[in-house]
Amino acid sequence: MSISELIGATPLVPLRRLFPADGPRVLVKAEFLNPGGSVKDRIAREMVDAAEAAGELVPGSTIVEATSGNTGAGLALIAAERGYDAVFVCGPKVSDEKVGVLRAHGATVIRSRGDVAPEHPSSSRSIAERLLEVIPAAWSSQQYDNPHNPAAHRRTTGPEIWEQTGGAITHLVANVGTGGTISGTGAHLKEVSGGAVTVIGADPAGSAYSGEVEPFLVEGAGRIYADRALWPSTYDESVVDHLEAVADAESFAWAHLAARHEGLLLGGSAGTALAAASRWAPRLTAEHTLVVIPADSGRSYLSKVYDDAWLAGQGLRDEVERIIGVVRERRGLRAPAALPLDALPEDVRPGAGALQPTA
Numbered sequence: 001m002s003i004s005e006l007i008g009a010t011p012l013v014p015l016r017r018l019f020p021a022d023g024p025r026v027l028v029k030a031e032f033l034n035p036g037g038s039v040k041d042r043i044a045r046e047m048v049d050a051a052e053a054a055g056e057l058v059p060g061s062t063i064v065e066a067t068s069g070n071t072g073a074g075l076a077l078i079a080a081e082r083g084y085d086a087v088f089v090c091g092p093k094v095s096d097e098k099v100g101v102l103r104a105h106g107a108t109v110i111r112s113r114g115d116v117a118p119e120h121p122s123s124s125r126s127i128a129e130r131l132l133e134v135i136p137a138a139w140s141s142q143q144y145d146n147p148h149n150p151a152a153h154r155r156t157t158g159p160e161i162w163e164q165t166g167g168a169i170t171h172l173v174a175n176v177g178t179g180g181t182i183s184g185t186g187a188h189l190k191e192v193s194g195g196a197v198t199v200i201g202a203d204p205a206g207s208a209y210s211g212e213v214e215p216f217l218v219e220g221a222g223r224i225y226a227d228r229a230l231w232p233s234t235y236d237e238s239v240v241d242h243l244e245a246v247a248d249a250e251s252f253a254w255a256h257l258a259a260r261h262e263g264l265l266l267g268g269s270a271g272t273a274l275a276a277a278s279r280w281a282p283r284l285t286a287e288h289t290l291v292v293i294p295a296d297s298g299r300s301y302l303s304k305v306y307d308d309a310w311l312a313g314q315g316l317r318d319e320v321e322r323i324i325g326v327v328r329e330r331r332g333l334r335a336p337a338a339l340p341l342d343a344l345p346e347d348v349r350p351g352a353g354a355l356q357p358t359a
Contacts, residue, residue: 002081003035003077003078003081004035004045004077004078004081006034006035007034007035007036007041007042007045007074008034008041008042008156008157008160009160010029010030010031010033010034010160011030011033011164012027012028012029012030012161012164012165012291013027013028013030013264014026014027014028015027015028015258015262016262017261017262017331017333018257018258018261018262018274018278018327018331018333019277019278019281019331020281020331022286023281023282023284023285023286024170024171024281024284024285024286024287024288024289024290025168025286025288025289025290026277026281026290026292027165027289027290027291027292028264028291028292028293028294029157029160029161029291029292029293029294030294031293031294031295031296032265032266032294032296032297034074035077036070036073036074036076036077036101037070037073037101037296037297037299037300038070038073038074038267038295038296038297039070039157039181039293039294039295039296040070040071040073040074040295040296041073041074041077042074042152042153042156042157043071043074043141043143043146043148043149043152043153043180044071044074044075044077044078044141045074045078045152046148046149046151046152046155047075047141047143047146047148047149047152048063048075048078048082048141050148051139051141056139057084057139058137059083060136060137061084061085061137061138061139062084062085062086062087062135062136062137062138062139063075063079063084063085063086063087063138063139063140063141064086064087064088064089064128064131064132064135064138064139064140065086065087065088065089065128065140065141065143066088066089066090066112066124066125066127066128066140067088067089067090067094067124067143068090068091068093068094068098068177068219068220069090069094069095069098069099069101069102069219069220069300070098070220070295070296070300071141071143071178072086072088072090072098072102072107073098073101073102073105075088075141076088076101076102076105076106076107077105079105079106079107080105080106085106085107085108086102086105086106086107086108087107087108087109087110087131087135088102088107088108088109088110089109089110089111089112089124089127089128089131090102090109090110090111090112090124091111091112091113091114091124092111092112092113092114093114093217093219094219095219095300095301095303095304096303097299097300097301097302097303098300099111101300110127110131112124112127118225118230128140143178143180143232143234144178144232144233144234145232145233145234146234147233147234149178149180149184149234150179150180150181150183150184150187150234150236151184152180152184153180153181153183153184153185153188154184154185154187154188155184157181157184157185157188157293158184158185158186158187158188158189158192159188161185161189161291162188162189162192162193165289165291167192167193168289169189169193169197169289169290169291170196170197170198170284170287170288170289170290171197171198171199171200171280171284171288171289171290171291172185172186172189172197172198172199172200172290172291172293173200173202173273173276173277173280173290173291173292173293174186174199174200174201174202174273174292174293175201175202175203175220175221175222175269175270175272175273175293175295176201176202176203176207176209176221176222176223176235176240176243177220177221177222177223177269177295178232178234178235179231179232179234179235179236180232180234180235181293181295182199182201182235182239182240182293183234183235183236183239183240185293186199186239186240187236187239190239198241198242199239199240199241199242200240200241200242200243200244200276200277200280201240201242201243201244201276202221202244202246202269202272202273202275202276202277203221203222203243203244203245203246203272204216204217204218204221204222204245204246204247204248204251204269204272205245205246205247205248206222206245207221207222207223207224207245208222208223208224208225208226208231209222209223209231209235209243210243210244210245211245212226213225213226216248217248217268217304217314217316218248218251218268218269218271218272219267219268219269219301220267220269220295220296221269221272221295244275244276244279244280246271246272246275246276248268248314248316249316249319249320249323250271250272250275250323251268251269251271251272251275252268252271252305252311252316252320253271253275253319253320253321253323253324253327254270254271254272254274254275254278254323254327255267255268255270255271255274255298255301255305255306256271256305256306256320256324257271257274257324257327257328258270258271258274259298259306260324260336261328261333264294265297265298265299266294266296266297266298267294267295267296267297267298267300267301267305268301268304268305269294269295269296270292270294270295270296270298271305273292273293273294273295274292274294277290277292278327
């Protein structure tokens with residue numbers, strides 16, 4: 001079995017502590033269990049398979065992609081598996097962990113500017129386009145306009161959820177980035193349910209999809225261009241019934257809550273989706289089944305979302321902790337017990353000489 005054959009067939013994990021027991025059944029589609037760590041593995045495989053079948057990707061080709069990290073990780077592992085070179089262009093928002101994964105697979109990574117328009121020569125899109133012109137046999141998935149992006153989810157993710165819930169799903173919550181996940185999965189679920197499934201888009205506050213464009217910190221979701229001509233063709237607005245705009249602090253708080261109280265280490269955009277789900281859960285009953293698709297694992301954000309110093313530097317730490325406290329009080333959850341460091345012998349306390357690395 002090859003590594004790409006392990007993509008998909010991810011389980012549904014019930015959330016038992018963060019949502020009321022007398023409310024809807026809330027399930028998380030564990031996309032972080034894909035070999036590349038995210039839901040984007042599905043589209044990476046689909047797009048590469050289609051390009052190979054069409055003769056666009058051939059031995060000696062180089063995969064070139066502008067990416068926020070997750071699609072790049074999927075493409076990088078498949079490139080390594082199938083013998084392609086890979087070059088990825090990443091903006092400044094992309095975490096160091098994501099860049100490290102790309103490089104670990106042998107890819108070249110170029111950092112672009114994040115303060116310029118798409119047509120600027122230093123934007124991720126422009127740099128990738130120039131690389132395609134100069135690298136022999138270069139290929140790009142063009143994930144924002146590649147029909148195999150939503151098709152991958154219509155073919156796999158949607159049918160999996162329908163089968164795993166026994167057709168009981170009533171609500172789907174997913175992020176809107178390229179739009180492929182929510183459009184493809186939602187389209188299939190609406191089709192097989194006769195339109196009964198409600199599709200909810202979880203969007204960072206400040207994203208063009210749900211409101212006025214403002215800076216936001218959540219990675220891999222949202223859209224920073226208000227001009228609809230610049231929106232991806234992989235996003236089908238007609239599939240999405242509602243959009244929930246979620247601020248950064250609320251997104252990161254829900255990511256922390258999932259890690260601390262459900263054992264699920266998820267990315268910041270997954271926190272956006274969970275926060276959106278938390279707004280809908282009070283409107284539903286035990287007869288409803290709500291499925292949340294988290295984009296990726298929190299392992300890609302340990303230096304950001306899960307780092308207190310980073311949160312404090314963004315002016316978010318206090319608000320994140322406040323929201324965590326509110327949800328805990330509402331759900332009757334306690335904070336993890338703090339280790340009584342003062343009771344430890346001095347030589348084994350954090351920072352003591354016994355715990356310092358040796359030369």
